[in-house]
Amino acid sequence: MSHSGPDRAYDVIVVGGGINGLTTACYLQKSGLSVACFERKLEAGAGCCTEEVLHPGVKVNLCACNLVTLWSPAYGDLELEKYGLEMLTSSEWGMFHPFLDRTAVMFHSWDPRKQYEHWKTIDAHDAEVFKTLYNALAPGMSDALQQMLYSQATKGPEEAEGPEGTAAMFRHILPDLPENAHELTGIELVEAVYRNDKIRTALLTNGVMMGALPWNRGEDAILSVIFPVIQILNSATWTARGGSHAVTHALCSCFAAHGGRLFTGCPVDSFVMEGDEVQGVVLSKHAVYPEAEIHARRAVVSNLSCHPTFLGLIGEEKLPDPVKEGVHAYRYDEGMMFTNYWVLDRPPRWEGYPPELDRAYGFNFGLESVDDIRRMERNLANDELPSPPLVAGLSVQGFSLADPTQAPEGQYTAMSWACVPYELPAHGGPEKWDEIRESYGDEVDRLLARYNPGMMDSVVARYCNSPLDYYRKNPSQTFGATRSGSAGGRWYGTARPFPGCGAPRTPFGKLYLSNSIWPVGTSTLGAGYVAATEVAKDLGVREGQDWWRHRPLEAGIEVLRRRGIEIELGIA
Template sequence: MDNHQQFDAVVVGSGPNGLAAAITLQQRGLQVLLLEAKDTVGGGMRTAELTLPGFHHDVCSAVHPMGMASPFLRTLPLHDFGLEYIHPPVLAAHPFDDGTAAALYQPLNETAEGLGVDGGAYRNLFAPLVQSWPRIDTHILGPMLKIPKDPLALASFGLKSLQSGKQIAARFRTREAKGLWAGIVAHSMIPLDALTSSAIAFVLTIAGHRGGWPIPRGGSQSIADAMAGYFRSLGGTIQTGMEVKTLADLPEAKAILFDTSPKQLLEICGHKLSPFYRWQLNRHRYGMGVFKVDWALTEPVPFRAEAARKAGTVHLGGTFDEIAGGERRVWKGIHPEKPFVLFAQQSVFDGSRAPTGQQTGWAYCHVPNGSTKDMTEAITNQVERFAPGFRDTIRATHTFHTEAMERYNANYIGGDINGGVVNIAQLFNRPALRLSPYRTSAKGVYICSASTPPGGGVHGMCGYYAAKQVLKDIF
């Protein structure tokens, strides 16, 4: 690289937030360089043949409710650059041991009708939030310390989302409604009885009712490729295979944005940061890790519940109490025998993912941060529990423990795919308590990763807001 080449801004890291930041700046006519350590762009949005030739597995992100819900991504002409979303008929299924299942559908009323006596409670809880979402989405999916457009709607969301998943579950009477809710709350990667554990579940559920939980045709890499294609069409420059270890690796620029964890930010430019800011970054807490399994399968997973066979996402863990207990044990550093498993079956709806007549399976469970324990058998047992005969469909298996996840993406510290714990302690100080969470203490240096608001997920909002801050401060 010619370190004397002039750019207005350099973005380090090409995950959804790095791409979003680069696009936002390039849209304003700036000259932007996007750097990526790996050979392909994408961060958590990559697809690869992990098991056998012809079986295309999403390495990390798989199902994309935030792709439809993101105020930023919705503005981009990604369809023109090859992105196509597929919508499974069931967004998420939650099977039980008796062969039945609760289900999340895009129509709110269809979901409520399937919950029997809890249908009214479900409507009362979600209908107002789904209706008011367009008036509060940019606030919820962004920095908290700003004046809301609709204070009443925001207060309604805030009062609910500050509660624990357990508190919200108390509104329901049936196993089905409580179980369905538990599976969605568990995406938060904090105990279900912790304050704010409901927040992510509310966002995901609202996103589902408004736009679905879609799957990108061809794999999550197609989202990254579409964003990169659009960025290049604006005149942006991308360089892959470029690992940044120090500021000296970068060309001259007025602004540098890091789509990295606080740990990497400290390693690259800690000497430029103030002692207090360094102290704040060192206190940033990382959460549960994940153990991931991908399978090449001979046929669709034989779930007993029909809803599970039609779902893009299947939550495997049984009752609310079972899931809550398992997640609590992981939080305490214990590996549960029956972990909560997030399972996706993209190839059922996307024939490009596997050879004709065959399928892929994608799953992970939560484990203590930094764990290297092999959870393959525990995860397989949970699938077999709700889909007897699953083992007989397995042709090949590929796994990632937390260290492998971090090698794949250096932002996944200890296997934490959320960029840090998303709990009440880090709600307003992510990654540090500042008027702008995207500014660092060094002039012209910004952080735009999932370690900033609103946190993890393929939405690009962290990068978008960081770029807006750069435009306000410098250009």
């Protein structure tokens, strides 16, 4: 084959070269199918990108920053290290939550004993709760993640909240939990389990960071309770050498090495349909190959979120009524972030705080008590801009500490994500984000200066992004929703993106989803993995792939072991 453009047909077409679409593409190509992936932008991986938007040499990780890729079976199955991925972190302390009184709740990244000893200095009762939870949950965490993140959802919202669900299991571990634990919100459950208000606040804030909104019930509520256990086992607070885009690059290299074809600059305009079966794709007239029609012999996987897939690529007029209803009911109203990205002329120093904070990877700030979590719930429910801001989406100061290649010599990078709504009714609508972007950025600066004035004094450049900016950069991140749509409450599990869809399968022949499905599309690569698994099963290529065998957490444990760190699965 001498031409560089797409062939007329492939076994499988993947629409959208985000990290989950690429994960699906890699697995299916490696399983012997011919796969083409069409990406709208000139670079793949819109949600996991690194760009020099400030000045040369300052690598800005615009979206995914807290890389969770070491959890993923894909790390081993797809040999991502061989294709250039090197995971780095800045400290054994992954996360912390500072308070204005110069205390902090810290979260260790791999040593449960150090976590326990640290919490004992804050609250002996809560330290014992952590120990009990860790000893009960750590040995089974790989299996639990396989079930939660790397298998098709089997539970809907009702089962997640039901008395026989995970909450019941927790009552077995923590017998003091109230009988109605399964009915409690995250806030109520954390208050029932832990006694110290700073620990409670830090846990609930980290729940928000993970997408487990503390005002939800069921499994969302439980995630805040078990956050320190997850933090130790998840190897989450990592960057990659060269920036987050290295994850995308490793996937692209893997895909190409196995013969897959990635076409960038190729927005897909619509599906080719025959009745209710998807037969292929038509590229946009602005694509590098304008209006090219490419056929899919066996499957099409959409890595676009719910609305762009069903309303955009299929078209509202072709949707049966129940599907139309489900798609329109789907909400993109969780996980909107406002970013401040800073370049510093000296490394961060947390004067007056424990010294471990100076090199810790990430932190949240601006939430002093559980009341601030309640303020967040009120603000977001009413589309109000939190003032002062609530930085619960994560801040990172560890990029250039872990990987000096991410900033020019003598400079350091840091960022923060404040939780905000997309709609701004009080300001006149979401388009007003352009007018208030810098002033809201100033509010975040002023807030951080209350915790760390020296850090703000060392700022030499700043770059802010609003949810509207994110939406413009990637229409699949509709309204800037970082998790491709809401995931809690009525869109939990099998109900995501709508009840009866069967995601990653859909009501349309040959069409699968690897986005807006359960689990939410993060750098765990879970959504891409689940889509690959179900497509491979349906196409009869899953069996006999000896390389497709890794378990969640395995890679993280192995990478740490090579660095001389052994994760203990129990605290004596």
